[in-house]
Amino acid sequence: MLLEIVSSAVMGSVALYAHLRKAGVSNDSEKLNKIFSLTGLNVRDKDKTYTAQLVKKVSHSWGTEYRYRIPLGRSFEDYQAKLPHIQDGLNNRKTAMQFTWADIMALDRARPLIPQIKELLQKKKSAQKEVELSYDGLLKVKVYNTPMPTLVSYEGITHLDGWSVPVGQIREGNTIVQHDFEQVPHMVVGGATRYGKSNFLNMVITTLLAQQPENVRFTLIDLKGGVEFAGYCDIRQVAHYAEEPEEAEAALLAVVEEMRAKQQTFKQRGVKNVQEAKDPIRHFVIVDEVGELNPDEAVTKEERALKERCQTYMSQIARLGAGLGYRQILATQYPTGDVIPRQCKQNSDAKLCFRVQTTTASRVVLDETGAETLPEIRGRAIYQTADKRQIVQTPFIEPQTIRQSVKPHVVIKPRKEHDDADRNSEANRATRTDTAQLGQIRFFE
Structure with missing residues (x-):
């Protein structure tokens, strides 16, 4: 009797699977081929049509990977541009209701089938497949x-x-995924406003404070008027702090001079880098909104010259700083043109890009397209190194966590005033003091 019941259940499942197949529910492989065709990715040459050829299909616990040989005349960017169409096509109602043989075999034969099928249908309705594209010859x-x-x-x-x-x-x-600044010293961060760039920078500072409070040093340049970094300006680990291009120039110059002095010290000791010198100190130069230092946007010759000097200093840090213990993070929410100095990009093997609006913006940060097709989800980004490209959901750090990490390190320290007469004025000193106090209120109250 039991065998008969089990056999009936299995046969019923097989009948259901066959019915759904007959009704036109295709698998993802067939669906992908159809999407490629309908979105114009096939290539027609005279009376022949060339399509992407499926070379291999690999099943994983998380889903399936398909590998295609694309037709001559098509590039990876052609397929990347169609990513929204591909993902939406795989998630239409017919596809979402698709049953696989694994679904059928997973049904519990000892329980009534109808409730299980209803539960499976509900899961299928709520499930949303996501797609990633990459290219390595296939x-x-x-x-x-x-x-x-x-x-x-x-x-x-x-x-x-x-x-x-x-x-x-x-x-x-x-x-x-973790990023080790000892292995990859410099990073470029980009992305449109409100997608997670500032949260990531705060997370980096907080993490380094928690892990290396005695060894980390910061130069923080907040060219958004202090709205991001003002709360850190009075911690003992901050060597230099700036909110205006003039202050940024002084801070960057100070870092370059310190870097040159350390270079001479290493030379005299006969060591090549911080690891060989057993120097535990790492100095992080973090610039939020590096686009404000773009000379092409300068109004006057003096302003242009100042911003060119800033870019020269950042390039020197990128080229020479790694072995001396200096790490540089350049961030921008307006990735257009040459907003990031070329030598800084060339020496930054790590890139993190949140959603941007255009393919041009994606190329500015990543040298590739893709960030413009990211979903409109805060914290979703592409993390790219020399040998890997991954889509990640960056962690969200609570303000309370930042406050707890920063508060023990706050000290009352005298400000180093620059020789420039304007920056020594009482009005500008008052402005910086007010900004710092606003930052303390935001972080500690």
Whole structure:
């Protein structure tokens, strides 16, 4: 009797699967081929049509990876531009209701089938597949069965040490990718406003403070009027702080002079870098909104010359600073043209780009397209190094966590005034004091 019941259940499941197939529910592989065709990705030459050829299909716990040989006349960017169409096509109602043989075999034969099928239908309705594209000679289409989480909490991340900071959670295994500034010293960060750039910079500072309070030094240049970094300006680890281009020039020059002095010290000692010198200090130069130092946007010759000097100093830090213990992070929310100095980009093997509006903006940060197709989700970004490109959900750090990390390090320290008469004026000193106080209120009250 039991065998008969089980057999009936299995046959019923097989009948359901066959019915759905007959009704026109296709698998993802067939769906992808159809999408490629309908979106104009096939190539027609006289009376022949060339399509992407499926070379390999690999199943994973998280979904499926398809590898295609693309037709002559098509580029990876052609497919990348169609990513929204591909993802939407795989998530239309017919596809979302698709059953696989694994779904059928997972049904519990000892339980009534109808409630299980209804539950499965509900899961299928709520599931949203996500797609990633990459290219290494073959087009790789990764289809994920479940979406990446839209919120990852910084407070839940553990096992951080040294000079590593969390970058974000990836889909494969839901693991947290870390960036080690000891291995890759410089980074470029870009993205449109409100998508997570400032949160990431705050997370980096907070993490380094927590892990290396005695060894980390900061030069913080906040060219958004102090709205991001004012709360850090009176901690003992901050060597230089600036909010205006004139102050940025003085801070960057001071870093370059310190860097040159350390270079001479290393030369006299006969050592080549901080590791060989056993120097534990790492100095992070973080510039938020580096676009404000773009000479092309200067109004006067004097302003242009000042910004050119700033870019020269940043380029020197990028070229020479790594072995001397200096790390540079340049961030911008307006990635257009030459907003990031060329030598800084060339020497920054790590790039993090949140959603941007155009392919041009994506290329400015990543040298590739893709960031313009990211979903409109705060914290979603592309993390790219010399050998890897990953989509991540960057952790969100609570303001309370920042306050707790910063407060123990606040000291009352005298300000170094510059020789420039304008910056020595009482009015400008009062403005900087007010800004710093506003930052303290935001962080500590």
